Amino acid sequence: MKLRNTLLGLCLILLMGSCSSNKTVLPYFTDLTETHGSVPKGSFELTIVPDDELVINVTAANMEAVEQFNVPYQRTRTNDFNNAGNGTLESQIITSRNNAISYQTYRVNEAGFISFPVLGKLHVAGMTIGQLALFLEEKISAQVINPMVTVELVNFHVNVMGEVASPGARLVNRERYSILDALADAGDITPYGERKNVLLIREENGERVYHRLNLNDSESTLNSPYFYLRQNDVIYVEPNKIRQANAKVDQDKSFKLSMTSVIVSAASVVASLIIALFAK
Template sequence: MSAMSRFNNISFFLFIMTLMVSCTSSRTSLTYFEDLKGEQSGTLSSADYDIKVIPDDELFIVVSSLVPEATAEFNLPTVNPAVRGNVGTPSQQSQITYLVDKAGDINFPGLGTLHVGGLTTAQIASIIAKKVSETVEDPYVKVQLVNFKVNVLGEVARPGTIEVDTERYSLLDALAAAGDLTPYGERENILLIREENGQKHFHHLNLNDAATLSSPYFYLQQNDVIYVEPNKIRHDNSKYNQNNSYKLSVVSAVVSAVSVVASLCIALFIK
């Protein structure tokens, strides 16, 4: 192998090693809750997951009893989604929901205006049951939030809107539904955006810290937005891709210049 070929091989090797060292220094830990790795078992405090009803929520509410006719006036009529105006079979019927207005109220049949804003579904059910029990014996009231959704964005496998069918829904549930974080997701800095009292608030959560499991923001509320920030490797790769052509041209020019200089040095050395 000529001296020129050896010089070019050494230059290329040093360039590759520089890139590898740069990537290694930006490595992100992929382990969740690292502070629990040395523990065999333990107990963590639990956060409150009760959902409070807010304006624009949709509530499914049904009142029943041993005598169905006795509670008929406290229920909205059902509609057949296939053919409007028909009663339909039970499997075809769709219960009309109650939309919470800006004041936090709903108009409930047989009871009039009810203020439900700031209450949990269990509290609403208890209030309605107490009022209905004045005329109906042992009523049963079911209240369900039907438009609970969260948005997961950023470095996850499947970003998008997640429809939630339970009121006990955590950050980990949302990330699992989104396909988990990618290797480029920053696990120490998960951004949660939540609307509270008419204002947008943000909170940062650390998936490497088990204290997150006890955070008041671990359980999600309706319309929460979760953003997984890309780590430094993703940032660096993005910058590299955006300027790929420019960088390749610069590297090519540098290599060519080095080759010329090396050729001159070899020629002078041989002489």
Template sequence: MMTRNIYIFAIICILFSGCKTAHDLSYFDSITEYDAGIIPGSDYEIKILPEDELLITVTSEVPSATAQFNQPMFNPILRSNLQDLAGSTQSISSSTSNISGSSRIPTYIVDKNGDIDFPSLGEIHVAGMTTQQIAKFIKEKASATVKDPIVKVALVNFKVNVLGEVAEPQTINVTTEKFSIFDAISTCGDLSEYGKRDNLIVIRENEDGTHTYQRLNLHDTTIFSSPYYYLKQNDIVYVEPNNIKQDNSKYNQNNSFKLSTISTIVSAASVIASLVIALTVK
């Protein structure tokens, strides 16, 4: 009778364990009551930081009129071709600034004070501004001497590091300013079955060099309204391993230690046995 009760108890534990695993592997569990609805979102706004790399081009119907606002190596014909391929300067990646040979388009590196040295306009403080704000500022200045200038600004070193329990941990070179936590997860091939879906950590770099962090729960739809839902340049996303992965790791480490210890003891015993035999024979 006792044996039968043990079997029943074991089956119940397995069933409960299975339900918990299914829950842990799912997303958006807070959507349970309705088939459709509205989920509040969050604003996204990428602001420029020191050491960011910017691609800035100024053009107009008369290319010679805007030449003074572009670096000497700038080639407006090449820029036009790149824009046609990319579709939008917001989607120009860092590879745009690394065209081989003399066709390389120069970029601007924001210094530690948050400034760039721009042709004809001199030093411009861009840290804390968006790419749209920078473009508007330069356009207003250029309009004093150029009719209807077109200014395009793109952040070309937008990258996100994803670590931990995902299928493919990697550094993602982002090609758009609107990039969410789920975009990062999808790029990395989703979380592994051992990843904690209720406790992702996003670490963010601030303009003053400090870092802040936020824990996100993929089960809860309130994640869409989090200021950390849309990622920013240099964000680090870490997916913690769940208890099963940690227990397996400890088990494997303990077994490895035990095997190593046993191997050492066996080797030592073998050496001692060989010495005893050698002495006995003599």
């Protein structure tokens, strides 16, 4: 009896240990136990890269003087990028800010250049949005008094995949956009998502690099150079062990059901053949 109780106790301990190892810590930043504090803020400025689409608008007190630097507007179809219909990706992105009229955009080519009216080919890759605006103002000021240039990146989007409520591509309409913003826009991580091992894939210097973020740890996440997102970033929230186990059970059930169906069908065919033989 004593041995039996001991064995039962060991089984319970093992079972509890197995269950606890499968648990996912649902809250974010569990290390923030104080009621207040501060964390250093990193840089969120975007650097222009090849394949970016830019809207550039030049204004001045004398608008006639800057007309030659502004490309005329174009009218195109209206689409919502985050709920895309049958429109092209470009039209979805360009018209997302305005339901009727879209700007002509400048696409940065693979070598990092754009073709700008009057000024010709300009190398812009590696600049921030603000740096490009200042660069153009200096160039244009040789012909126009006190020009003002605004630059906007219109195809900044990220992809959120895995265990989130609403996976998919997300169009971003501002430079300051963090991984927390992306997860919020995707409806947050589901209870089956692994918060301590979120994968981020980024294109840097012609390569795809990846980094894993632990959203239970505030210091490593908020101080990470991957906290603020960049163009074409991919965020993947992997399923926890419970979700993976459930998926395996569902697959096994489907396989067994399929095999049962095959066996029943085969048995039915054999039975029909036997009946046909005896009938003769």
